[in-house]
Amino acid sequence: MGELYGFALDVHSGGITVSNKSNDKLALLLKEIELPEHAYEAAKRRYGDLGAWMNRDGCTLDGLDPHIFVQGSFALGTAIRPVEEGQEYDLDLSCKLRRGVHRTSHTQRQIRDMVGRELESYRAYRNIKEPLEPKHRCWRLNYQDGLAFHMDVVPGILSNPTRRSELALLLEQRGVDRRLAEDIAADAMWITDDRSPQFDSITLNWLSSNPEGYVRWFVSRMEGTRRALKMEAQVDDVPVYRRNTALQQAIQLLKGHRDTMFEHACEHRPISVIVTTLAAQAYIPGESLTETMGRVLRAFDDFRRFNSDIVLNPVNPAENFADRWKTAEGRRHQLKENFHRWIVQVTADFQFVLDQNDPRELVKRAQSGWKVRLDERKVADALGTGAGYVNSAAPRRVQIQSPPKPWAGTKF
Amino acid sequence: MGGHQILVSISSDDLQAFLSAYPGMSVDPATGGPTALRGTFAFEASWGGVDVKDAYELQIEVASYPETLPRVFETGGRIDRKADEHVFAECGRLCLGSELRLRQKIGLRLDLLRFADQCIVPFLYAATRRKAEGRFVLGELSHGHAGLYEDYQDLLGVTGKDAVLSALRILATTRGAAVRHPCPCGCGKRLGQCNFRDRIAEIRQLAPRKVFVAMNKAFRVEKVGVKT
Numbered sequence: 001m002g003e004l005y006g007f008a009l010d011v012h013s014g015g016i017t018v019s020n021k022s023n024d025k026l027a028l029l030l031k032e033i034e035l036p037e038h039a040y041e042a043a044k045r046r047y048g049d050l051g052a053w054m055n056r057d058g059c060t061l062d063g064l065d066p067h068i069f070v071q072g073s074f075a076l077g078t079a080i081r082p083v084e085e086g087q088e089y090d091l092d093l094s095c096k097l098r099r100g101v102h103r104t105s106h107t108q109r110q111i112r113d114m115v116g117r118e119l120e121s122y123r124a125y126r127n128i129k130e131p132l133e134p135k136h137r138c139w140r141l142n143y144q145d146g147l148a149f150h151m152d153v154v155p156g157i158l159s160n161p162t163r164r165s166e167l168a169l170l171l172e173q174r175g176v177d178r179r180l181a182e183d184i185a186a187d188a189m190w191i192t193d194d195r196s197p198q199f200d201s202i203t204l205n206w207l208s209s210n211p212e213g214y215v216r217w218f219v220s221r222m223e224g225t226r227r228a229l230k231m232e233a234q235v236d237d238v239p240v241y242r243r244n245t246a247l248q249q250a251i252q253l254l255k256g257h258r259d260t261m262f263e264h265a266c267e268h269r270p271i272s273v274i275v276t277t278l279a280a281q282a283y284i285p286g287e288s289l290t291e292t293m294g295r296v297l298r299a300f301d302d303f304r305r306f307n308s309d310i311v312l313n314p315v316n317p318a319e320n321f322a323d324r325w326k327t328a329e330g331r332r333h334q335l336k337e338n339f340h341r342w343i344v345q346v347t348a349d350f351q352f353v354l355d356q357n358d359p360r361e362l363v364k365r366a367q368s369g370w371k372v373r374l375d376e377r378k379v380a381d382a383l384g385t386g387a388g389y390v391n392s393a394a395p396r397r398v399q400i401q402s403p404p405k406p407w408a409g410t411k412f
Numbered sequence: 413m414g415g416h417q418i419l420v421s422i423s424s425d426d427l428q429a430f431l432s433a434y435p436g437m438s439v440d441p442a443t444g445g446p447t448a449l450r451g452t453f454a455f456e457a458s459w460g461g462v463d464v465k466d467a468y469e470l471q472i473e474v475a476s477y478p479e480t481l482p483r484v485f486e487t488g489g490r491i492d493r494k495a496d497e498h499v500f501a502e503c504g505r506l507c508l509g510s511e512l513r514l515r516q517k518i519g520l521r522l523d524l525l526r527f528a529d530q531c532i533v534p535f536l537y538a539a540t541r542r543k544a545e546g547r548f549v550l551g552e553l554s555h556g557h558a559g560l561y562e563d564y565q566d567l568l569g570v571t572g573k574d575a576v577l578s579a580l581r582i583l584a585t586t587r588g589a590a591v592r593h594p595c596p597c598g599c600g601k602r603l604g605q606c607n608f609r610d611r612i613a614e615i616r617q618l619a620p621r622k623v624f625v626a627m628n629k630a631f632r633v634e635k636v637g638v639k640t
Binding site: 261262265268269304305332334337338340341342343344345347348349351352355368369394395396397398399400403404405406407408409 | 424425427428431432433434435438439440441442443444451454455456457458459465467495496498499500506507508509510513514517528529530531533534535537538548550551552553555556557559560563
């Protein structure tokens with residue numbers, strides 16, 4: 001093995017023992033990375049509480065049908081623990097006003113401030129010490145009760161019917177199932193951005209966004225179209241975040257590695273939505289975690305070798321998630337270069353973990369690649385190697401020929 | 413000059429080849445400086461029928477080649493930082509070889525894996541055997557300029573310091589002017605009239621002229637090698 005394509009062997013050889021062990025090794029890593037259940041529960045309580053506040057009698061948003069929902073990694077079940085102990089969790093929420101407000105009736109500032117006012121009164125009601133902090137597209141609420149969270153609430157309005165039908169058509173043209181395309185489009189929204197030159201005027205020029213549609217698309221990749229359809233989604237369904245599919249787990253492992261590699265270079269790191277989108281596009285439901293990892297990494301590597309600059313938003317094909325790579329800032333942070341570099345490194349590290357059967361080496365790599373402290377005994381148990389480990393990765397062999405002679409100068 | 417590919421950093425294909433051969437190493441994010449790789453560099457090498465299997469903690473820095481040669485540091489504290497061990501005392505950088513020899517090994521384009529196999533592994537192989545046997549089994553150059561003269565006479569195929577200096581001056585001049593210089597091989601003809609010009613042409617291929625200009629200048633400024 002020793003190559004990326006080693007994964008292919010795991011996929012096709014049917015070597016169940018190898019595969020099981022590989023899954024066990026990845027499961028050990030995953031256990032240290034994934035979010036504890038209580039963090040999800042806390043997040044749910046938080047946004048449930050805020051949702052109740054926004055829908056209470058006497059709320060100034062009464063009549064505008066405010067809808068508070070969680071978006072991003074908490075909604076997708078791909079959130080991970082912060083690399084640095086004690087670091088805050090980000091909980092991304094949206095506040096979508098679904099009735100009586102349009103781009104032609106309100107300015108972006110008005111919508112942002114309407115939501116901000118209610119968040120301010122919520123802050124007072126819940127005795128949150130830190131002030132409400134305005135960001136470009138959201139309000140940040142720092143909420144500390146045992147678990148360090150901050151909630152980013154993105155204000156927005158439901159998009160207009162014309163836009164929704166255009167979007168549904170566009171998605172359908174790109175091969176999305178018709179009913180799914182309609183469901184996705186129905187969730188689309190317009191959001192505010194204080195950097196917009198028309199922030200204070202009535203304009204049709206709003207940013208479009210669709211975090212709920214993205215979750216729906218993600219579920220369709222994860223479990224097939226049927227499960228992602230509104231009419232099929234049962235009230236008593238297991239929530240998306242608790243489904244623990246190989247796709248969600250693979251994304252968690254990838255993000256954990258990324259956060260470790262870029263811990264001291266945060267602004268250079270590949271963004272989660274690119275990682276998540278490419279992984280979900282490559283996924284085949286039903287495959288094991290090891291198979292999924294191999295498949296996703298091969299897709300990443302194809303993307304790298306193809307030298308692509310485009311990762312389209314699957315729920316809004318007009319948006320390229322990799323747009324920032326070409327901006328002056330993106331070039332300064334070498335975003336594309338860093339994405340490629342990360343793909344090469346994360347592939348090498350997974351390959352190492354799968355090839356290696358020496359618990360000491362695995363513990364070392366878990367630390368360097370994922371900043372995770374594994375217990376050597378547990379690793380040994382999982383591998384079933386007992387005493388006497390063999391370092392399974394043979395070192396590079398070189399036949400020395402006409403070597404340069406070492407020198408010592410003052411400088412050269 | 414032309415024809416020289418200036419690499420701002422290593423290609424991700426080269427990185428991938430290197431990391432799969434030396435999986436104990438990993439690459440840092442790109443943040444503007446040289447590309448940095450660090451970790452455990454494990455190898456098994458043989459020379460003259462003697463096998464060595466060892467691993468060193470290394471840091472490798474690659475800036476743009478061909479302007480700058482990759483820099484290699486031993487970070488595990490196994491090799492003493494002194495000239496007799498071929499390590500720069502101040503920074504711990506390994507003196508893998510003379511500049512021209514390393515460029516000859518690397519070739520036109522920096523392939524990190526090839527550099528590791530051909531320049532780093534022999535150095536570490538020799539360092540491991542040096543601990544046991546007390547000498548550098550792959551040979552070593554004298555310290556300072558004396559060592560460079562030895563290596564360059566061999567590499568250029570000329571005899572004597574003056575011939576080395578003359579060849580370096582020729583490499584630092586433009587092609588057009590160089591052919592009118594006396595040939596460094598000692599034939600008494602001008603370079604343009606001697607087959608030695610082919611040797612010069614080969615070496616010119618290894619780096620843009622400004623690299624030879626800098627080498628030529630360094631040779632003349634520091635007349636005496638300092639033994640630290």
